[in-house]
Amino acid sequence: xxxxxxxxxxxxxxxxxxxxxxxxxxxxxxxxxxxxxxxxxxxxxxxxxxxxxxxxxxxxxxxxxxxxxxxxxxxxx
Amino acid sequence: xxxxxxxxxxxxxxxxxxxxxxxxxxxxxxxxxxxxxxxxxxxxxxxxxxxxxxxxxxxxxxxxxxxxxxxxxxxxx
Amino acid sequence: xxxxxxxxxxxxxxxxxxxxxxxxxxxxxxxxxxxxxxxxxxxxxxxxxxxxxxxxxxxxxxxxxxxxxxxxxxxxxxxxxxxxxxxxxxxxxxxxxxxxxxxxxxxxxxxxxxxxxxxxxxxxxxxxxxxxxxxxxxxxxxxx
Amino acid sequence: xxxxxxxxxxxxxxxxxxxxxxxxxxxxxxxxxxxxxxxxxxxxxxxxxxxxxxxxxxxxxxxxxxxxxxxxxxxxxxxxxxxxxxxxxxxxxxxxxxxxxxxxxxxxxxxxxxxxxxxxxxxxxxxxxxxxxxxxxxxxxxxx
Numbered sequence: 001x002x003x004x005x006x007x008x009x010x011x012x013x014x015x016x017x018x019x020x021x022x023x024x025x026x027x028x029x030x031x032x033x034x035x036x037x038x039x040x041x042x043x044x045x046x047x048x049x050x051x052x053x054x055x056x057x058x059x060x061x062x063x064x065x066x067x068x069x070x071x072x073x074x075x076x077x
Numbered sequence: 078x079x080x081x082x083x084x085x086x087x088x089x090x091x092x093x094x095x096x097x098x099x100x101x102x103x104x105x106x107x108x109x110x111x112x113x114x115x116x117x118x119x120x121x122x123x124x125x126x127x128x129x130x131x132x133x134x135x136x137x138x139x140x141x142x143x144x145x146x147x148x149x150x151x152x153x154x
Numbered sequence: 155x156x157x158x159x160x161x162x163x164x165x166x167x168x169x170x171x172x173x174x175x176x177x178x179x180x181x182x183x184x185x186x187x188x189x190x191x192x193x194x195x196x197x198x199x200x201x202x203x204x205x206x207x208x209x210x211x212x213x214x215x216x217x218x219x220x221x222x223x224x225x226x227x228x229x230x231x232x233x234x235x236x237x238x239x240x241x242x243x244x245x246x247x248x249x250x251x252x253x254x255x256x257x258x259x260x261x262x263x264x265x266x267x268x269x270x271x272x273x274x275x276x277x278x279x280x281x282x283x284x285x286x287x288x289x290x291x292x293x294x295x296x297x298x
Numbered sequence: 299x300x301x302x303x304x305x306x307x308x309x310x311x312x313x314x315x316x317x318x319x320x321x322x323x324x325x326x327x328x329x330x331x332x333x334x335x336x337x338x339x340x341x342x343x344x345x346x347x348x349x350x351x352x353x354x355x356x357x358x359x360x361x362x363x364x365x366x367x368x369x370x371x372x373x374x375x376x377x378x379x380x381x382x383x384x385x386x387x388x389x390x391x392x393x394x395x396x397x398x399x400x401x402x403x404x405x406x407x408x409x410x411x412x413x414x415x416x417x418x419x420x421x422x423x424x425x426x427x428x429x430x431x432x433x434x435x436x437x438x439x440x441x442x
Contacts, residue, residue, distance in 0.1 A: 076423045076441070077396045090294075172313050189333040248326045264334075
């Protein structure tokens with residue numbers, strides 16, 4: 001259990017849960033492959049990813065014990 | 078007593094009163110002559126004039142028993 | 155025609171604003187409200203400090219003009235409602251003298267309508283403010 | 299760094315807004331306040347009526363982002379203060395879910411700062427609204 005992945009908003013409908021624990025993935029490309037295999041509905045979803053509360057890109061490295069947040073388009077207010 | 082002339086805002090400082098009764102004047106040019114004679118400080122003041130609550134110009138005719146308002150620049154709010 | 159009275163004696167209490175907001179809870183088509191509040195500043199002019207503004211108006215003309223502004227703003231913007239309140243008489247520094255409140259389905263409409271209403275009130279309503287100095291003296295307010 | 303909490307559980311009561319306004323009476327350099335209020339609409343979508351919105355957030359990230367927005371708006375506009383409150387959890391149609399409050403010496407500054415703040419909140423804060431339908435069902439809110 002090296003990573004925590006959190007889902008927000010409508011993504012929780014696609015995954016059926018708000019958080020999963022994953023073994024380590026070195027970058028987001030690899031992480032998304034793992035997630036898409038477990039939650040195929042995520043593939044069609046729009047979202048941005050934050051690593052430890054910082055917005056990340058596909059090539060961002062993932063530190064040990066990181067908290068990863070998958071966030072769909074915001075709709076506050 | 079055919080006309081009522083009302084002064085507003087800083088104009089009351091120039092005239093020392095908020096209203097005067099005047100004999101008839103046919104138009105505003107004539108009215109201003111009368112007022113400037115009685116209240117010379119008005120001459121240096123900026124104001125617009127309304128006749129019976131409608132904005133007027135120098136050549137506007139003045140009906141009998143009209144209420145004339147001399148209003149300096151607005152400063153509400 | 156019965157003109158809506160926008161004037162109230164003295165300052166506008168915050169509780170009055172809360173009541174006005176609460177009245178809109180039944181209008182469930184509204185998505186955004188915009189409120190502008192004018193507050194009397196304790197400006198210092200050549201060493202003298204404003205402690206209050208005393209407002210007077212050509213009331214009848216002001217209400218007619220406000221009616222005209224209201225009509226033209228309702229024609230231009232898709233607002234659900236618009237409320238305007240302006241003080242007459244003395245309002246102390248720190249107290250509220252103007253309350254403009256617009257509501258609409260969409261936020262931008264409410265904001266734009268409110269802003270335009272405030273500008274027109276300041277420029278077009280025959281209202282005058284006398285800035286009273288602490289101690290004695292006064293000067294007539296000038297709108298920018 | 300201690301981040302300011304903008305979130306409150308449930309709707310924002312009008313009395314809370316009045317209290318917030320009243321607190322500014324001692325700031326006698328303020329000439330204008332602008333307030334934006336978001337209200338939950340009872341929209342009808344394909345025959346189903348929204349009776350409430352349930353808000354969730356990535357709270358920590360939202361507070362960091364709000365801090366960043368606050369700093370940049372204070373840098374850009376000469377405002378005296380800015381207050382932001384956003385609901386979490388269920389807010390019924392007709393109730394208030396967002397309260398943005400800016401104050402400045404001059405009205406235009408307060409209005410512009412408030413408007414920019416509202417736009418940025420809607421676009422940049424990780425907050426999600428779930429529109430709950432009467433009877434059953436829901437849909438996820440989309441910001442325009």
